[in-house]
Amino acid sequence: MNVNFSVNGEAASVDVEPDTPLLWIIRDHLGLTGTKFGCGMAMCGACTVHLDGARTFSCQIQARSLEGRDITTIEGLSPEGPEGDVHPIQRAWIDEQVPQCGFCQPGQMMAALDLLNRNPSPTREEIVVHMNSNLCRCGTYPRIVKAIQAAAEEMQA
Amino acid sequence: MTIQTGNQTRREFLKTGAGLAFAIPLASKLSLAGAQTAGNGAVANSYVILKPDNRITIYTHASEMGQGSYTGVPMVIAEELDADWNLVDIEFSPLSDELYGNPRYYGFMLTIGSDAISTFYEKLRFSGAQIRKTVMQMAADNWGVPIGEVHTEPSLVVHSPTGRSMTYGEVSMLGNVPETLPEVDESEYKQVEDYRIVNNRDIQRRDTPGKVFGGVMNGEKMFSMDVRLPGMLYATSKRNHFGNREVVRIVNEDEVLALPDVIGVDVILDSVTVIARTYEAARKGEQLLQVEWSNAEEDARYNSDEELERLKAIAYDESREGIDVMGHWRARLRGQVGQAEGLDEALASADEVHQRLYTTGFMYHAQMETMNAVVDVTDDGRKAEVWAGTQGPTQTRMRVAEVLEIPIENVTLHRNFMGGGFGRKAVRSHDNFVEAAMLSKMYEAPVKVIWSRENDLIAGHYRPHGAHLVTATRNDRGAIDNFLHRTVSDEPLRWGDPERFERGDSRPYLAASFWNGAIYPAVEKFRGDVVMEFTDTRVCAMRGIGGVATAFARECFVDEMAHETGIDPLEYRRRLFEGQPESQLVFDTLKERCNWDGRPGLGCAMGSASYALAVEIDLDERTGIVKPTKIWAVASYAVVVEPSNAENSFYGQLMLYVGASTSEEITFRDGKQEQSNFHNFQIARMADVPEIDVHVIPSESRQIGTSDGPAYAIGPAISNALYSLTGKRVRHLPVSPREVLKALNA
Numbered sequence: 001m002n003v004n005f006s007v008n009g010e011a012a013s014v015d016v017e018p019d020t021p022l023l024w025i026i027r028d029h030l031g032l033t034g035t036k037f038g039c040g041m042a043m044c045g046a047c048t049v050h051l052d053g054a055r056t057f058s059c060q061i062q063a064r065s066l067e068g069r070d071i072t073t074i075e076g077l078s079p080e081g082p083e084g085d086v087h088p089i090q091r092a093w094i095d096e097q098v099p100q101c102g103f104c105q106p107g108q109m110m111a112a113l114d115l116l117n118r119n120p121s122p123t124r125e126e127i128v129v130h131m132n133s134n135l136c137r138c139g140t141y142p143r144i145v146k147a148i149q150a151a152a153e154e155m156q157a
Numbered sequence: 158m159t160i161q162t163g164n165q166t167r168r169e170f171l172k173t174g175a176g177l178a179f180a181i182p183l184a185s186k187l188s189l190a191g192a193q194t195a196g197n198g199a200v201a202n203s204y205v206i207l208k209p210d211n212r213i214t215i216y217t218h219a220s221e222m223g224q225g226s227y228t229g230v231p232m233v234i235a236e237e238l239d240a241d242w243n244l245v246d247i248e249f250s251p252l253s254d255e256l257y258g259n260p261r262y263y264g265f266m267l268t269i270g271s272d273a274i275s276t277f278y279e280k281l282r283f284s285g286a287q288i289r290k291t292v293m294q295m296a297a298d299n300w301g302v303p304i305g306e307v308h309t310e311p312s313l314v315v316h317s318p319t320g321r322s323m324t325y326g327e328v329s330m331l332g333n334v335p336e337t338l339p340e341v342d343e344s345e346y347k348q349v350e351d352y353r354i355v356n357n358r359d360i361q362r363r364d365t366p367g368k369v370f371g372g373v374m375n376g377e378k379m380f381s382m383d384v385r386l387p388g389m390l391y392a393t394s395k396r397n398h399f400g401n402r403e404v405v406r407i408v409n410e411d412e413v414l415a416l417p418d419v420i421g422v423d424v425i426l427d428s429v430t431v432i433a434r435t436y437e438a439a440r441k442g443e444q445l446l447q448v449e450w451s452n453a454e455e456d457a458r459y460n461s462d463e464e465l466e467r468l469k470a471i472a473y474d475e476s477r478e479g480i481d482v483m484g485h486w487r488a489r490l491r492g493q494v495g496q497a498e499g500l501d502e503a504l505a506s507a508d509e510v511h512q513r514l515y516t517t518g519f520m521y522h523a524q525m526e527t528m529n530a531v532v533d534v535t536d537d538g539r540k541a542e543v544w545a546g547t548q549g550p551t552q553t554r555m556r557v558a559e560v561l562e563i564p565i566e567n568v569t570l571h572r573n574f575m576g577g578g579f580g581r582k583a584v585r586s587h588d589n590f591v592e593a594a595m596l597s598k599m600y601e602a603p604v605k606v607i608w609s610r611e612n613d614l615i616a617g618h619y620r621p622h623g624a625h626l627v628t629a630t631r632n633d634r635g636a637i638d639n640f641l642h643r644t645v646s647d648e649p650l651r652w653g654d655p656e657r658f659e660r661g662d663s664r665p666y667l668a669a670s671f672w673n674g675a676i677y678p679a680v681e682k683f684r685g686d687v688v689m690e691f692t693d694t695r696v697c698a699m700r701g702i703g704g705v706a707t708a709f710a711r712e713c714f715v716d717e718m719a720h721e722t723g724i725d726p727l728e729y730r731r732r733l734f735e736g737q738p739e740s741q742l743v744f745d746t747l748k749e750r751c752n753w754d755g756r757p758g759l760g761c762a763m764g765s766a767s768y769a770l771a772v773e774i775d776l777d778e779r780t781g782i783v784k785p786t787k788i789w790a791v792a793s794y795a796v797v798v799e800p801s802n803a804e805n806s807f808y809g810q811l812m813l814y815v816g817a818s819t820s821e822e823i824t825f826r827d828g829k830q831e832q833s834n835f836h837n838f839q840i841a842r843m844a845d846v847p848e849i850d851v852h853v854i855p856s857e858s859r860q861i862g863t864s865d866g867p868a869y870a871i872g873p874a875i876s877n878a879l880y881s882l883t884g885k886r887v888r889h890l891p892v893s894p895r896e897v898l899k900a901l902n903a
């Protein structure tokens with residue numbers, strides 16, 4: 001089927017099977033590989049993107065429900081890349097030196113941004129509840145918390 | 158937390174640093190390498206290339222899977238080179254076992270065993286110091302002054318009396334590179350207190366920005382899973398729950414082939430692959446695919462619980478002789494372990510012998526990035542290009558060349574970053590690469606293979622399960638003086654690297670690891686024996702290797718001995734380090750930091766002679782769920798190469814072992830894993846993070862703190878904490894709800 005939607009503010013159109021997960025549409029059909037695959041069953045959060053402004057597991061969204069919708073991926077946060085205007089979330093992730101292997105981190109940042117969009121100054125408890133959806137096998141959790149707190153301050157300023 | 162590392166003088170470290178001395182390639186070999194890598198006339202050795210534009214390329218031999226040595230290796234070199242860190246560009250080294258092979262692993266380029274920096278430390282320092290000495294000599298000759306009159310400042314050679322200077326880039330263009338690069342004497346190395354780069358908390362990992370921007374660095378995809386090539390096909394694979402099985406029949410090949418975009422179903426060695434124009438189609442095919450495997454009837458009777466009972470029985474069976482593995486380990490222990498002679502006699506003649514049996518379960522790496530590969534076979538099958546996240550790049554290249562039956566030189570391998578490795582990506586069979594290479598050859602197109610999480614788990618190579626029988630005696634002060642540790646287990650190397658297994662000095666030495674301080678110095682006679690039990694469950698090394706299991710048995714046992722003798726368990730351990738003040742200080746510090754007062758729910762364990770930790774737990778008696786609420790870790794290191802990264806890694810290891818010690822275990826029922834994905838194989842989540850207090854004591858001795866330590870001591874510490882809370886002992890790792898309930902109801 002042909003489906004039209006927008007990704008990071010740009011119109012996109014793909015011809016795929018109706019049950020194709022958004023994850024593979026983004027990664028393979030559109031070439032935005034910043035969004036990662038970790039489990040394919042809503043258990044790890046590596047594939048987290050924003051759908052109409054709210055976080056979602058892209059491995060769980062099928063092409064058939066995408067028409068006209070608005071998607072943001074990690075590539076959409078700082079369109080000019082590292083040399084340009086860096087999004088406060090990514091800035092905080094660099095300053096706090098969060099990643100180890102880094103594979104889970106795009107999903108972590110997208111989940112974190114969703115939290116800060118709804119709750120600009122979350123408590124530690126609220127951060128933990130919200131971020132519990134996203135696994136990090138390298139165990140960077142303490143730094144993720146720090147980075148979210150730093151980004152929250154930055155975004156409020 | 159902050160990892161504190163004082164910068165005080167540590168001449169002792171420099172002196173004993175020689176003990177780590179790297180036996181092989183010094184000047185001649187390094188300069189040879191320089192000529193090979195940078196061309197004639199360049200100021201270079203196998204790790205450093207000085208560029209006329211004043212930039213410096215430093216190679217890192219190690220593969221990067223999250224541990225940080227991509228940055229740490231060049232830091233050590235840049236320090237001795239006296240380089241301006243901002244002028245340093247890092248690159249993965251070319252593939253060469255000759256130049257970058259790990260002497261501990263038969264000279265292969267292997268990033269395993271957490272030694273990317275420690276084993277190479279002397280070589281790295283030498284590489285930097287050698288180039289520094291070379292530019293000093295070149296500049297001095299150019300100025301016509303003795304070398305004694307020049308010194309360096311960051312990336313600058315200075316004539317001390319006149320203040321004249323040249324940048325390293327300018328020197329590199331002088332053209333008077335000596336025929337052979339100079340030798341460097343230990344005394345020419347920098348003093349630790351002069352370090353600017355090593356041990357500097359402000360130095361950030363170079364791979365961070367790329368990872369924060371989704372895995373792109375210098376325009377290249379960092380992870381092989383993200384590599385895309387024109388006309389690329391996608392494949393998945395399905396493998397059996399056991400190794401050494403053959404495909405008897407593909408039950409529904411036609412059905413799979415009828416799926417849109419699916420191109421082929423093939424048998425490649427012991428896996429069945431589905432190749433398609435899209436990944437989603439291949440994955441759908443994999444889910445639909447039904448395969449009949451050889452040995453199915455017998456396999457269906459395999460249960461890991463029963464298997465573990467069988468291993469326990471073997472542990473007690475004296476007719477099954479164990480292999481003494483200490484030949485291997487003692488060589489690395491620098492005399493810190495009691496001798497084995499007379500142990501059997503001492504145990505046989507003792508009035509009282511203490512014996513306990515412990516078991517450990519299968520553990521799965523669960524690296525975040527599942528096994529994958531991109532291979533493009535071209536020139537009618539004569540050439541191949543490989544994109545690889547691998548812990549053993551030369552072995553991967555060799556394997557691809559072997560299955561394609563082409564010379565190694567015809568295989569180009571791009572070294573990708575790994576989304577986690579933990580040992581899994583060192584397994585010698587490199588099945589993911591074999592699949593991609595064979596498919597690319599067959600379908601004459603570039604192929605990306607991605608294993609689903611389910612396949613990654615089912616075809617996983619686990620840390621083997623095992624039984625550990627500890628037999629010991631105590632002296633009149635209650636201290637353990639004779640200690641026999643008998644392990645019954647498969648050997649990780651048998652699957653992980655059969656060649657090393659065959660060549661191993663006292664194989665099997667990864668089933669049970671006894672390294673630095675892994676047994677207390679008070680123990681006069683000690684031996685580790687292994688009884689190998691082979692099965693067809695795939696195994697290999699996993700982070701911490703055999704130390705995870707041996708530490709669990711030892712630390713639970715020591716705790717039991719402490720309680721039996723009525724001595725406080727922390728004090729008991731401290732006494733077992735009598736005469737070793739640095740190790741005792743670790744325990745004293747730990748005692749202070751956690752306010753060790755014998756309160757219920759607090760337990761401790763030793764990880765090594767320079768590492769101990771304590772944990773406090775909560776227990777839900779109804780579900781049997783044990784939750785660590787606070788961890789205190791104390792370590793003693795001389796030099797921490799990357800303090801910021803080491804801190805992150807410290808936390809990370811603790812988190813991995815919190816999960817691996819409580820909620821993660823692979824179990825087989827009726828021939829199949831009972832786990833398949835992260836819903837029933839539960840690794841630690843953010844809500845499982847306890848409060849963590851890490852304290853580093855600056856050490857006068859030998860320890861180089863890098864990014865991996867014996868944080869697996871958390872497993873026995875949890876079991877010991879449970880005992881202090883309930884008076885019940887779980888002698889199995891992980892301390893899972895099932896085991897806890899069993900113990901509580903016993």
Ligand code: FES
Binds near residue numbers: 043057
């Ligand atoms: S890949 Fe979507 S949640 Fe894991």
Ligand code: FES
Binds near residue numbers: 105139223525
């Ligand atoms: S940084 Fe490796 S999985 Fe999170």
